[in-house]
Amino acid sequence: MSRQNPLTVITPIRPDKLEELREILDYMKYTLENIQGFEERSKFKDLYEEVHYLRWIIIDDKESEFFKHKKNADSLKPKLVFSSNFDKSVGHHLDDLSTDKLASIQKMDGMAVYSDGHTLTDQIYSCCIGYPESSNRTHKTRKDYLRDHIVKVSAFYRGSPRRSVTQIKEENELRVRLRKELDDNKDKWKDLSAKEIHRKLKLLISNDHNITITDTKYRMPKNSVFKLCLLVLVIVLLLPVIIIWLFIVQFGHEKYDKYFTTYRSDIPRKNTEILEEYEDLTDGERPEPVQGFAVDIATTQPKKDMVINYQNQFSQLVDMKPGKVRLITFKAMMLFARVIIPIWYVEGKLLNIPTIHFARWVLFDDNKRVLFFSNFDGSWQQYLGDFIDQSGWGLSAIFSNTTFFPKTNWLGSTGFFSMKNILPKSKMFFPGGAYDEEHFLAWSRSTELPTNIWYSAYPDLSIKNVNNNSRIRVLLAKNLSEKKAKKFFELI
């Protein structure tokens, strides 16, 4: 069973190598998903088999549009952030990244070509401060370096807990196969009941030796009502402390903070344009493979006739508000997230948002800054809209501890009466913040950063698809009543 672990590694970049690193990440941007042949893919086999998502992103680059206007731009030291979601243990994953066997991707005559000689890790991390010199690069020294730079994840969400990349892919193949059987052999199913069709399909699949996923039993993770009750109980017991704390935050801090008042129309076009390009073009272009592995970099440029990608990523960097109260509040929220997510958000929805594959919060830099990364389905507008519609209170409680967030009211209930009937109840108790739609959208855009490399193992599947596929697999293995069989076929 997959653990779906997160890893975050933050390394300082050598100033003299910054330009080179930018270039490397740039030409590698679309290559990982575009490597096609079997032999070529085998050079990166461990990554393909284990990694759900990964991304590299350069932060604190004072020459970039996103940092050069910062007050402290001159004192910023560029860093490389690596973030991944993978099946094995952290140690194993570091091994996969550190092994001599990992190939690299070189640029040659406008082509991205794989090369056995150096590893991808060397190629990227030789641009970072403290990385072992070329004479001293071994599996062990690489692994030690990466391990030394791991930053702990403050909170982490999985949309399809316990499922490995392979399981997700095979369950999708199973679903495609079932759909095909239903579509191609209509006569076979004529006049049969749902129950009979289910039984026949089950038999057909179990006799097909190419499909092995159904040989093993699987159980979907379930939200635990019992544990949630316990958690509620604990919160009720803590309520006096929480209430006093809310007053402290509201009257001691929130009231005096500077808050975010910008509109979307105020955000520089340049920045949005860069972010939009990344949104459009992730796996989107599937350039023709030339000479085996080599990928023509020019063809990875935006094609004229391309619809935008089904999946997307979000990278955000914000500063904590100064002071212990804010830090404690933030950490308490992270603790709350760590506790409640495995209890109540294991069925594919985070705070009722049904479009997130993985999300993480990372407090770093001496507790002064927060990174938020997520992999989601659909467009930016849809994703951010979901945040407001479904979970504005949660976001406000977390992010109002960071600087320049839209004004949040921790004690709620302003305009209670005018809002009832129309607003989700949560908003009545916690107005402002993320519920301040226009400012929240502008805030999200203005704190977002472009991701340099983003890789997704199954870019055509939404998280709803992934969970639906698992449900199909589980139900196929069972003996179903007519009523249940009908429910089963609603999924396909």
Place this chain on the structure above:
Amino acid sequence: MYTIELEDVQGYVLREYGNMKFSRFVLLKITEDSQAKKWIKTICDQLTNAVKVNKDELPDRGLNIAFAKDGLTALGLDKKNLDSFSPPFKEGMVTDHRHRLLGDIDSSHPDSWEWGGKNNEAVEIILLVFGKDKNTCMAYYQELKSDFEASGLWEVRKLDGLTLPDNKEHFGFRDGIAQPIVKGSGRTGPDYNCVNPGEFILGYENNYFVFPDSPAIFKEQGDVNLLPPSGARPGSRDLGKNGTYLIIRQMQEHVDRFWDFMNEETKNTDDSINEEASIKLASQMFGRWPSGAPLSKFPDKDPGGASDDNDFLYYDDDRTGAKCPFGSHLRRMNPRDNFEHDSKEKSIILSNRHRLIRRARLYGEPIISSPTNHDPEGEVGLYFTCFGADISRQFEFLQYTWSNYPKIKQLYIDPDPIIGVVEKPEEGQQQQFTIQGEPYNKTVKDLKRFVTIRGGAYFFFPSITSVRYLCTLPPKKDN
């Protein structure tokens, strides 16, 4: 609770002008801005407003005006003030990102548009002229046109629109039935269909109870005293108040391909056309029968006539999509009380954050096509026209998230069968329409694209006051 200043709002956003069967939209370019402003000032008194009119007092003709970004620049609006407009309007419909998001690719690519595209004359002003019949409209147009040349205006293109009996469009389906009711507009309807004024009129609270991003005057120019103070941006004047954004897209309808596809998919074993099945499949894709009757109420047969039936919800009556498929155009464009997997009450809140006020008018030689009659003379289609205070959350969301993105509900590869299909899919990319039912869902494979986008633009549809204000801008050369 809400009151909209209807006499200041240009009418077309809240009034259908249903009695005015003929329209001519004139695209104008400004050649001399002072003259142009003078002329626009003279037509301000003629602009039709949004005050509700009794049936027997409806006017025979109507006039509205809207501005694209280049038009506001040409009138001399300062860049600082222009920058306060919403990003989609400022950037236009044809940026790389946006045309991909909207699915304007292949033969719908803006490079091959007839207007509004990158290779066309810039769109600046659009004059919307209406008449109860063609003659009335043409007479009004001639009256206005006689001044164009002397007023520094050059006519770039005319878009003539008409309305067919029973409000059918060329595919043969009754159109424009469901419209949201804007609170404070003097119109009423069931609660679930009502939205706050700020969803459609700038300067009022929207469905999030905040003021939508509204253009404001940051750099003082012209007679700013005409404009009200801004609710969204305290301390500045509101250029957007009582205005909204207007979206127009010229959509060619390939009625031949449409019915050929339906006929082929449903043909009898002897290859003859099964008219009934063909119409049923087309209706499942639309979500309404040709008469306009909704499938969720009449799943088996078209009751006929002309239906205005809009009083239906999905959660209690059709949660499984067995009557009206999840993937149907109707259900995607307004999921009502069955939004993804949310509760009834929440679904309505969420659905109503993504509504449009639609005003389609047809072009080309009229045809009300059917399985056996689908050879139009020349190009036919419609000018898809809609309004919204937030282009990104409304029009673009509908076009991408609910139409082009094939994964709503538990679907996998189902784009909107009417407006979301990719014309030239990647090799191996399947696009299907799923018809929910027992014992298992059926699919229609290899969907074809039945529409081509031939032009389009985003416009600012200002209040009558703001039109007057724009006329007071100093001559451009002085800027």
